[in-house]
Amino acid sequence: MADNTEILTGLAEIVEEVAGIDTAEVSAEKSFVxxxxxxxxxxVEIAVQAEDKFGVKIPDDQLAELKTVGDAxxxxxxNQ
Amino acid sequence: MSTVEVVVTGLGATTPLGGDVASTWEAxxxxxxxxxxxxxxxxEWVTRHDLPVKIAAPLAVSPTEVIPRVQARRLDRCEQVxxxxxxxxxxxxxxxxVEPERLAVVIGTGIGGAIxxxxxxxxxxGPGLRKVSPLTVPMLMPNGPAAWVGLELxxxxxxxxxxxxxxxxxxxxxxxxxxxxxxxVDVVVAGGAEACxxxxxxxxxxxxxxxxxxxxDPERAxxxxxxxxxxxxxxxxxxxxxxxxxxxxxxxxxxxxxxxAGFGITSDAYHITGPDPEGTGQAxxxxxxxxxxxVAASDVTHVNCHATSTVAGDVGETRAVRKALGEHPxxxxxxxxMGHLVGAAGAVEGIVTLLSISEGIVPATLNLDExxxxxxxxxxxxxPRKMEITxxxxxxxxxxxxxxxxxxxx
Numbered sequence: 408m409a410d411n412t413e414i415l416t417g418l419a420e421i422v423e424e425v426a427g428i429d430t431a432e433v434s435a436e437k438s439f440v441x442x443x444x445x446x447x448x449x450x451v452e453i454a455v456q457a458e459d460k461f462g463v464k465i466p467d468d469q470l471a472e473l474k475t476v477g478d479a480x481x482x483x484x485x486n487q
Numbered sequence: 488m489s490t491v492e493v494v495v496t497g498l499g500a501t502t503p504l505g506g507d508v509a510s511t512w513e514a515x516x517x518x519x520x521x522x523x524x525x526x527x528x529x530x531e532w533v534t535r536h537d538l539p540v541k542i543a544a545p546l547a548v549s550p551t552e553v554i555p556r557v558q559a560r561r562l563d564r565c566e567q568v569x570x571x572x573x574x575x576x577x578x579x580x581x582x583x584x585v586e587p588e589r590l591a592v593v594i595g596t597g598i599g600g601a602i603x604x605x606x607x608x609x610x611x612x613g614p615g616l617r618k619v620s621p622l623t624v625p626m627l628m629p630n631g632p633a634a635w636v637g638l639e640l641x642x643x644x645x646x647x648x649x650x651x652x653x654x655x656x657x658x659x660x661x662x663x664x665x666x667x668x669x670x671x672v673d674v675v676v677a678g679g680a681e682a683c684x685x686x687x688x689x690x691x692x693x694x695x696x697x698x699x700x701x702x703x704d705p706e707r708a709x710x711x712x713x714x715x716x717x718x719x720x721x722x723x724x725x726x727x728x729x730x731x732x733x734x735x736x737x738x739x740x741x742x743x744x745x746x747x748a749g750f751g752i753t754s755d756a757y758h759i760t761g762p763d764p765e766g767t768g769q770a771x772x773x774x775x776x777x778x779x780x781x782v783a784a785s786d787v788t789h790v791n792c793h794a795t796s797t798v799a800g801d802v803g804e805t806r807a808v809r810k811a812l813g814e815h816p817x818x819x820x821x822x823x824x825m826g827h828l829v830g831a832a833g834a835v836e837g838i839v840t841l842l843s844i845s846e847g848i849v850p851a852t853l854n855l856d857e858x859x860x861x862x863x864x865x866x867x868x869x870x871p872r873k874m875e876i877t878x879x880x881x882x883x884x885x886x887x888x889x890x891x892x893x894x895x896x897x
Contacts (some may be wrong), residue, residue: 451621458617482505 408487409461414480421456422476425449435477443476465487491668493748495895496741497580497693497729498838503722503825506548506868507575511835512842514824515850516871520706521547521825522720525684532686540693541702543684544709544722544826550682561622562635568725568831569632569680576676577640580729581741587643589673592633593662595648595655597830597885598683598774605685613768622870632680632725640700644672647792648834650830652885653793656677656726657833660893661750663730673735677726679834689721695760697797709827710757710854711794711801711820712862719795722826726834728841743849745841746896749780749877755888762884769890773811773880776892784812787894789849789879794820795827802861804882809815809864818866819843823853833883833891839880840895848873 409417419433426449439445445453454465457479463486465473473479491600499508503521504514526533526541533541550567551559559567573594577583583590603626610618625631630648637646645666649658656679663677692698699718701708709720730747751772757763777787790808794801801820808816820840828835843849848871855868881893 425557425560427555448621448625455617 411480411484414461414483415476418457418461418476418479421453421460425452425456435475435480438474439475439476440462457483461487491670492733493664493667493730493746494733494736495728495745495747495801495841496583496731496736496743496754497576498744498841499575499579500724500726500835500838501546501548501550501568501571502724502828502835503544503547503648506553508838510547512839513822515839516848518851518853519824520853521722522705522708524702524705536686536690538693538699539700539838539886540689542699542705542708542720544720544725545684563603563626563631565596565600565680566626566631568637568682568723569594569678569727572678572680572725572727573636573639575678576727576729577884579633583674583729583731583739583741585674587641588642589644590641590642591644591666591672591675592637592640592647593647593649593659593666593675594633594636594676595650595654595659595679595830596629596632597642597650597652597681598688600627600631601683601688603627605687607869624710636676640676642676651889651891652887653827653829653832654883654885654889654891655833657829657837657881657883657893658752658889659834660728660747660837661752661881661891664747664750667730673732675730676727677730678725679831680725681828682723684721692721692795699796705853709796709823710791711796711823711852712859712866713855714857714859716796716798718797718802719822720826724828724835725831726838728838731735737850745845748782748896749776749777749778749894751779751892755889757888760886764799764803766803766810768888769804769807769882769884770810772890772892773807773882776880776894780878780894780896782894782896785815786878787812787816787873787880789843789876790816790818791836791843791879791881792818793822793882793884795822796819802859805862805864809839812880814864816864817849817850817872818864820852822848823855833881836883836894837893838883840879844876844895844897847875
C-alpha cells in the first residue's frame, strides 16, 4: 500500500507521461482542468494508468469528482 | 478564366527524400532515391506475413523527431506529418497576420489514421476496452490532419478534408482555390498527408497487383514510363502550401513563389481502380485546368506527371497529355525518386512543379532506361533539365476514377 506521498509521486509521473507537465508542477492543490490544463481525453488516460499503478477502480462518476490532484491522491489512498 | 488571382506564399513538406522542402528538392535534383528495403525490425510484418513486397519509401525524418513527445502521442502518424509540413509552410509564408475567420485549412488524405484503427483494435481484442485510447477517434478520422493543422494555426474559416485516394492532395489545392475565388477567406493552408506503410495496406495493394516487387534493387524499383516497370512503391509524407488572394498577399508585402492559376476535376465512371485507357477523363481535367487558368495548350511547356510506375497508368496518362496539350510538353515523374505518397502525392508534386517553374529546372525521372513505346513524349532523364517554364500542369489521379489537374504559373 502506497502512502500519500508515494501516491502523489506516482500520479505526477503519470501526468507527466500523458500531458507533458513537469512532475514538480503536479502538487496537491492544483486543479487538473484549471491549473494543469488537462482535457477530458487525457483525464481518461490518467485514470486508466492510475488504476493499473495503484490497483484501484475509478468509476466515471468518481472521476468527475476528482477536481484537484489532492482529491485524486485521497481517493486512491482510501480505495487501494 | 480565373477572376481572383491566387498566389503561393509558403511551402512545406516532409518526404522520403528529406524532412523539409529544401532537402527534398536538393535530393530530387541530385537524382537520389528514397526507396529502400523494409524487411527490418521496424516493419517486422513484412517477414511475419512473408509479403512479396519488401520495399517502400519511408520518411527520411521521422515526425516524432520534430514534434514534441506529448503532442506526438495524441496524433496518428498522418496527422504528425501534416503538422510538420504545415508548420514549415506557415513559417515560410512569414506567419501571415490574418483574421482567424478569414483563414481556412484544406488537407486531404487517402487512407487517414488506419494504423491507429489497427493498433486500437488490437488493444480491444487483447487487453480489452480499458486499454483503448480515448484519442482513438480523433486519431483515425480522415479529417484529423486538417483539424490538427487548423487548431495549430487557429483557423476559423473552415477546415476541410477531401478524400479522393491518390488525388486527395491535389484536390485540396483545388478546393483552396475555390474558397479563395469565392471570396470566403483570404488565406488557405492546403495540402495532403499520408503515412500508412503497414501490413494490411501493403497486402491490399499486393493483392490488387499494383506494387513493384523489385526487392533486389529498391532504388531502381520505381520506374515510370520504363518498359520494365512493374508497379508503384508505397511511400509516406506530406506537402502543404500557403495560398492567398493575390491582393491580400500584396497588401501584407508577402513574397510570392508562384501562382496556382487553375484546376480541373473530373471523374472517369469507368472502373473502380483501373484508369480509362484512353485517358479521356484525365484529358478533360487537364483541359479544364488550363481553361480555368486562361492559358492555351501551347503555353504549357511542362507536365509534372502522376505516373506511378504501373503498367496501365503511365501510358494512359501520356495519351491524356497528348490529347489535351499536344506533343510539346516536357514531362517528369517525381514518383521515380520518392515513391507514391498516395494522398500526399499531389501536394508534394505540386510543390515540385512550382519549384521547377521558379528555379527554371525540371528534375529527371529516375530509372528510365528504355522508354515505353506508347509514351511518345519528351521525358527528362539522366540530368535535370534547365528550361524556362511559361506554364506547368501537375496531374493527380486516384482509385475511384478521380482526375485532378492543377495549372501553375510563375
